[in-house]
Amino acid sequence: xxxxxxxxxxxRYRAQVRAEVKQRAWEQIATAGASxxxxxxxxxxxxxxxxxxxxxxxxxxxxxxxxxxxxxxxLADAFRASAATGTGLAGLAHTLRAWALDDPQRYFLVYGxxxxxxxxxxxxxxxAAEIMTSLLDVLADAPYADPADDPxxxxxxxxxxxxxxxxxxxxxxxxxWADGHPAPAAALRRAxxxxxxxxxxxxxxxxxxFTGMGFDPAHLFAAExxxxxxxxxxxxxx
Amino acid sequence: xxxxxxxxxxxRYRAQVRAEVKQRAWEQIATAGASxxxxxxxxxxxxxxxxxxxxxxxxxxxxxxxxxxxxxxxLADAFRASAATGTGLAGLAHTLRAWALDDPQRYFLVYGxxxxxxxxxxxxxxxAAEIMTSLLDVLADAPYADPADDPxxxxxxxxxxxxxxxxxxxxxxxxxWADGHPAPAAALRRAxxxxxxxxxxxxxxxxxxFTGMGFDPAHLFAAExxxxxxxxxxxxxx
DNA sequence: AAGGTTAGTTAGAGGCTATCACTAAGGTTA
DNA sequence: TAACCTTAGTGATAGCCTCTAACTAACCTT
Numbered sequence: 001x002x003x004x005x006x007x008x009x010x011x012r013y014r015a016q017v018r019a020e021v022k023q024r025a026w027e028q029i030a031t032a033g034a035s036x037x038x039x040x041x042x043x044x045x046x047x048x049x050x051x052x053x054x055x056x057x058x059x060x061x062x063x064x065x066x067x068x069x070x071x072x073x074x075l076a077d078a079f080r081a082s083a084a085t086g087t088g089l090a091g092l093a094h095t096l097r098a099w100a101l102d103d104p105q106r107y108f109l110v111y112g113x114x115x116x117x118x119x120x121x122x123x124x125x126x127x128a129a130e131i132m133t134s135l136l137d138v139l140a141d142a143p144y145a146d147p148a149d150d151p152x153x154x155x156x157x158x159x160x161x162x163x164x165x166x167x168x169x170x171x172x173x174x175x176x177w178a179d180g181h182p183a184p185a186a187a188l189r190r191a192x193x194x195x196x197x198x199x200x201x202x203x204x205x206x207x208x209x210f211t212g213m214g215f216d217p218a219h220l221f222a223a224e225x226x227x228x229x230x231x232x233x234x235x236x237x238x
Numbered sequence: 239x240x241x242x243x244x245x246x247x248x249x250r251y252r253a254q255v256r257a258e259v260k261q262r263a264w265e266q267i268a269t270a271g272a273s274x275x276x277x278x279x280x281x282x283x284x285x286x287x288x289x290x291x292x293x294x295x296x297x298x299x300x301x302x303x304x305x306x307x308x309x310x311x312x313l314a315d316a317f318r319a320s321a322a323t324g325t326g327l328a329g330l331a332h333t334l335r336a337w338a339l340d341d342p343q344r345y346f347l348v349y350g351x352x353x354x355x356x357x358x359x360x361x362x363x364x365x366a367a368e369i370m371t372s373l374l375d376v377l378a379d380a381p382y383a384d385p386a387d388d389p390x391x392x393x394x395x396x397x398x399x400x401x402x403x404x405x406x407x408x409x410x411x412x413x414x415w416a417d418g419h420p421a422p423a424a425a426l427r428r429a430x431x432x433x434x435x436x437x438x439x440x441x442x443x444x445x446x447x448f449t450g451m452g453f454d455p456a457h458l459f460a461a462e463x464x465x466x467x468x469x470x471x472x473x474x475x476x
Numbered sequence: 477a478a479g480g481t482t483a484g485t486t487a488g489a490g491g492c493t494a495t496c497a498c499t500a501a502g503g504t505t506a
Numbered sequence: 507t508a509a510c511c512t513t514a515g516t517g518a519t520a521g522c523c524t525c526t527a528a529c530t531a532a533c534c535t536t
Contacts (some may be wrong), residue, residue: 010503032354035353054494128447147257204349224330293482298523
């Protein structure tokens, strides 16, 4: 959202226009969803005529890709900041939930229905790795309190058969997930549980699948968080 | 997909055309996503000219609504059939996963990014209740094997404060979820965990967020299923 | 056989993405 | 300062799309 490394007035102007286009695109997406994003409408809003925006974005796809990039960067920043506060897994979960509720359509742009042809560029996957790094960092110094609730399968002994405990299969995978992170397999398993369980609650909540069911999704979110931390976190009060 | 209750030849023909339109719509959605669905293209494929389809569907929105309805019905049927086999929670989970992998875009049509304006008609919410009923039925005679892994918070005593255990808040809510189902609060909590955890894994898997991470999503799915059943189910081998 | 109902057509309005050729303005250099 | 090049913005246009309107042709009923 802020490409202010420009030097010449022309580059500055160009960056400013690009930023305004993206801002209006976000507003449009927030109200009508990503599929309703219209370059033409944005141009008119800005007092420009249709094709003018093609000087700034190669097309609709490039604009959306840029928005996805910004969304990932926003989440990565939020995660890094949250990890630095030392509030642990619960803090990270709260950050994720706040980020999601702040702009549901932005959340869906990152974690929602994918467009079949689209493949994320490399820098986006790098941002995803950065997010995973923050999560693994927090997990590194957040020992698990209640082994009985461990999301990995503690009842199984390691083996190499098709029924081997899942966590054992993750050994050393931190290298590919988080740019060489030396997390142990159990932490990787917990990171996956954090990701999938909280996403499971959040995405269904944001999609409105819980409306009219008579409970507060925040409580369900907190309850699922409890299965990840094994203790009563402040997440429970949210 | 089969409205074969028609009597007159005209109604029969009409139902047949509607079915063919929907079938081609599904093919189109499977390859290019729901946002790329084009009435015009379907008409041309069928040797008709554009506006002809408006005799059969009021518009694009009605067609998509109908597809969503069919998708819900398909899942509800699959759940009911699975529940009848007596294979328990694991069988239900396997059914869900097979249904999702069979047509990912169909899954996203039901559980993916919602379009901001859209509100599901009543019969669709009734189908959702039917799905929940199958789940609660299975949970009713699938006692929890390992209390330590209970997805509700067994360590907490019931109270009425803001930090009350989540399951206690669900008391009697089966009435609104599943058309008067008399499920106890613990079963409702487990149903929610089943739903959100498996959806969490499935939606991220189908969206491709696990590609290149070096593990088989089926194993993660099986591992999360284990946290729901508390024992080693056949789901592990999938 | 006459009449109404229904399926299908073409024409067209209005929206969109995107390309092209052109003008006008800005910055740079001789 | 004048000439030049680069860039921003324009209108025109092609080709999609949804959806409406008016018209024709087939079908079924009476």
